[in-house]
Amino acid sequence: FAGLATANHLARKVNRREVKITLIEPKEINVYEPEYLIWVFKDKPFSDLARPISKILNKSVNWLKTTATKINPENKIITIENGDEITYDFLVLATGAKMAEDKIEANIKVNNICNFYTKEGVEQLKETIKNFDGGTIVITPTTVPYKCPPAPFEFAFLLDNHLRKKGIRHKSTIKILFPLSRTFTKVELAKNVENLFDKRNIKFVSFFNYDGIEF
């Protein structure tokens, strides 16, 4: 998303006769990840979150629908999948973050472990929440850095709201296990958010760094 956004932004700023912008991106579809959190609680198809890149990319950007396989920074050359070489003056590297589910020693499908970082993750989360009838839900980013600092807190509030509407909040515990000392680096903001947790009976545990999970 950042690469696409940067390409669009630059395309609007630069003189197109002097500057050539190329996007190297194999995917045809861009999925708007911030909506994942809301989508979990909505009755909407997943396709609502997806947009074809061809529709949102500035027409003046040269889009190579392929993967970069090698970068040679000394000579400013990128090799793409078919072996062709692309030269550049400036490179914006925006290859994103990948989930590393293989690092979790659990069958996440059967152990009620969900995430809001992938299509499969949010689909499973949506289904799990639909069938949830009370109990404890733990939200934990496990470590830093992770995508979107407020996402676990946003999710906790959305979940709280959902469970209240469903009439099962009284038999549900929402716990956030967080590796740092407070929700945000800005003290005032952190205090406000943590006060809201108290009001909503969301348990916030700071400095939580776990050694493992017992399944």
Ligand SMILES: Cc1cc2nc3c(=O)[nH]c(=O)nc-3n(C[C@H](O)[C@H](O)[C@H](O)COP(=O)(O)OP(=O)(O)OC[C@H]3O[C@@H](n4cnc5c(N)ncnc54)[C@H](O)[C@@H]3O)c2cc1C
């Ligand atoms: C639940 C959730 C809520 C969020 N909420 C917010 C929010 O409120 N505000 C906010 O600003 N952000 C938010 N974010 C963060 C933001 O949406 C994502 O972090 C952002 O989309 C990531 O952008 P990215 O460009 O780094 O990675 P990606 O969107 O993953 O893009 C990386 C791209 O690089 C391509 N790529 C990878 N390797 C290669 C290669 N070798 N060759 C060519 N292409 C390659 C991939 O195909 C991919 O399309 C949220 C994220 C999540 C998950």
